[in-house]
Amino acid sequence: MANIELAVYNLLETFYKYSGKEGDALKLNQKELTALLQQELPSIVQDAVLPSIDTNGDGEVDFEEFISFINENTTTKWDRYVRALLTGKRNTKLEVKTATEKAMAVLIKTFQKYAGREGNPLCLENRELRDLVRLEMPTIYKCFQSNRKGSADILRMLDTDGNGKVDFKEFMSFLAKFAVAVDMSVVHSVETKNS
Numbered sequence: 615m616a617n618i619e620l621a622v623y624n625l626l627e628t629f630y631k632y633s634g635k636e637g638d639a640l641k642l643n644q645k646e647l648t649a650l651l652q653q654e655l656p657s658i659v660q661d662a663v664l665p666s667i668d669t670n671g672d673g674e675v676d677f678e679e680f681i682s683f684i685n686e687n688t689t690t691k692w693d694r695y696v697r698a699l700l701t702g703k704r705n706t707k708l709e710v711k712t713a714t715e716k717a718m719a720v721l722i723k724t725f726q727k728y729a730g731r732e733g734n735p736l737c738l739e740n741r742e743l744r745d746l747v748r749l750e751m752p753t754i755y756k757c758f759q760s761n762r763k764g765s766a767d768i769l770r771m772l773d774t775d776g777n778g779k780v781d782f783k784e785f786m787s788f789l790a791k792f793a794v795a796v797d798m799s800v801v802h803s804v805e806t807k808n809s
């Protein structure tokens with residue numbers, strides 16, 4: 615499977631592995647969240663408490679809240695990674711001890727791989743973006759194709775500040791929306807069928 619899509623599926627899988635342990639199977643309670651953070655995200659703040667992730671304040675963490683937490687932390691990792699690269703530090707490795715850390719590293723490395731081909735090495739220009747979506751997110755690419763949309767439409771959709779290129783932050787917000795859409799179509803369609 616394509617890198618980016620695989621990373622998104624890994625994040626989904628991790629979330630439901632922990633949310634299914636007790637109580638509401640589609641949400642993480644404090645205990646499940648703590649277990650997930652300790653076992654899957656040792657490189658991220660360990661004192662991340664539920665209220666800071668639970669943005670709708672219902673006392674639990676749903677997939678959408680989880681993915682914005684991942685989005686924020688992956689962007690922080692990217693900033694740190696780029697700063698280290700720019701200052702010529704040798705130690706620019708990303709932590710990849712768990713499947714979740716690996717998924718985050720894949721997002722960073724894949725973005726960097728395509729962004730570095732031409733123009734600004736920290737942003738995806740039109741052609742780079744098209745290739746990334748075509749090869750690493752084929753499901754989205756097919757969607758655009760069947761709606762007769764071209765690479766300019768892909769760029770317009772991701773480039774929220776309209777400067778003609780896609781930075782890591784814009785890429786991650788798109789990815790978070792994609793992850794939530796996958797969650798809706800995969801997990802919640804099963805839920806409706808069963809009820």
Ligand SMILES: [Ca+2]
Nearest residue numbers: 668672674675
């Ligand atoms: Ca919540």
Ligand SMILES: [Ca+2]
Nearest residue numbers: 729732734737
């Ligand atoms: Ca570029």
Ligand SMILES: [Ca+2]
Nearest residue numbers: 773777779780
């Ligand atoms: Ca932009």
